[in-house]
Amino acid sequence: MADQTLVTELKERSLALSASAGGELERSCWMVLHEHIHGVKPSEYDIREIDEDLYLSVLEAAKQSLRGG
Known part of the structure; x- marks a missing residue:
């Protein structure tokens, strides 16, 4: 499993x-x-x-963010 701090950082950069x-x-x-x-x-x-x-973790986190989760 990917480091949650890294996933969060990459998710924010991806969303931006x-x-x-x-x-x-x-x-x-x-x-x-x-x-x-x-x-x-x-x-x-x-x-x-x-x-x-890691890609799939970041993508899922970004999708959840967009859904308000």
Whole structure:
């Protein structure tokens, strides 16, 4: 299970990016995780791996936040 403090931090960054990028939450979560793991924002065709479990945790936390939970 992912560290809850990290999930919360990444969730907040994902929500902020999603709000400024037209509401693409899944893409925003992926971009934030990519930057967290690799130290750089992804390029358009970047295929480097991210931690899928962490991605799913952040995405679910962000969705819950949007639902008011």
